[in-house]
Amino acid sequence: MNQSYRLSSEEIATYTKVMSDPTRLLIIKLVSKKEYCVCQFVEMFEMSQPSISQHLKKLKSYGLVEETRRGQWRFYSLNTASDAIGIVHAIINQISDQDERYIELINKERPVDCG
Amino acid sequence: MNQSYRLSSEEIATYTKVMSDPTRLLIIKLVSKKEYCVCQFVEMFEMSQPSISQHLKKLKSYGLVEETRRGQWRFYSLNTASDAIGIVHAIINQISDQDERYIELINKERPVDCG
DNA sequence: CATTTATATAATCATTTACTTATATATAAA
DNA sequence: TTTATATATAAGTAAATGATTATATAAATG
Numbered sequence A, B: 001m002n003q004s005y006r007l008s009s010e011e012i013a014t015y016t017k018v019m020s021d022p023t024r025l026l027i028i029k030l031v032s033k034k035e036y037c038v039c040q041f042v043e044m045f046e047m048s049q050p051s052i053s054q055h056l057k058k059l060k061s062y063g064l065v066e067e068t069r070r071g072q073w074r075f076y077s078l079n080t081a082s083d084a085i086g087i088v089h090a091i092i093n094q095i096s097d098q099d100e101r102y103i104e105l106i107n108k109e110r111p112v113d114c115g
Numbered sequence C: 001c002a003t004t005t006a007t008a009t010a011a012t013c014a015t016t017t018a019c020t021t022a023t024a025t026a027t028a029a030a
Numbered sequence D: 001t002t003t004a005t006a007t008a009t010a011a012g013t014a015a016a017t018g019a020t021t022a023t024a025t026a027a028a029t030g
Helices: A009-019 A022-031 A038-045 A049-061 A085-092 A100-108 B009-018 B022-031 B038-045 B049-061 B085-092 B100-108
Strands: A065-070 A073-078 B065-070 B073-078
Touching: A009 A022, A009 A085, A009 B009, A009 B022, A009 B100, A022 A038, A022 A049, A022 A065, A022 A073, A022 A085, A022 A100, A022 B009, A038 A049, A038 A073, A038 A100, A049 A065, A049 A073, A085 B085, A100 B009, B009 B085, B022 B038, B022 B049, B022 B065, B022 B073, B022 B085, B022 B100, B038 B049, B038 B073, B038 B100, B049 B065, B049 B073
Parallel strands: none
Antiparallel strands: A065 A073, B065 B073
């Protein structure tokens, strides 16, 4: 592991806390593969739109995800240029490939035209 | 990384949260090298004894550290047999070797006879 | 332009968190 | 066996967290 990706203990504590919510952790795992729009998260997580929106806002405010607008939709993806990319990958790599919750989410995924 | 060390997203979120406090994160980094007694932590962190004691209790309750009693002292060390050992190392490996807070702590370290 | 759709924001609230002060326990020493 | 030392536990509290409901904004559509 490249030393240049390492951060202060204070920063690691901060980013670790941001990722320590189950919903945000799985959002990060999802966007590490591809981009998703807000409505897709709402469907997959079966959570309210404001709740998803607030989680995304937190992830964005700490620089972990990027937002791009296309039409009426906002797409979120992993910010691979983030200072935190090292700790982000370190954590999501620890999640089992067979994680039930993640597999459930993927199975609920629908195309963006998600009315 | 051995797949057998990976955990569910729920477990990763939980352990990550336990480690997301700056004090607990540094306690874990310290005990990953050697054991410390409670009074040493109190001196090094310049925090109240109950506060340190409560952090250690949380780390122990999640199985991240082990306690051994010797005389009037209780020593804490990393539980290397923990299910969480993978995520623990993944996170502490992300802390810079030059972390100021960590270096400060080490400089304040005194022998156990710390009255 | 009016309406629908996608998303964000604001206000509120219950729960959790990490500290404090006070007290209990358990071992060591006098 | 009293006293000191090391640590844990309990109770209280301010701040942070993650949800909810209600409302605002902004783009698409009729």
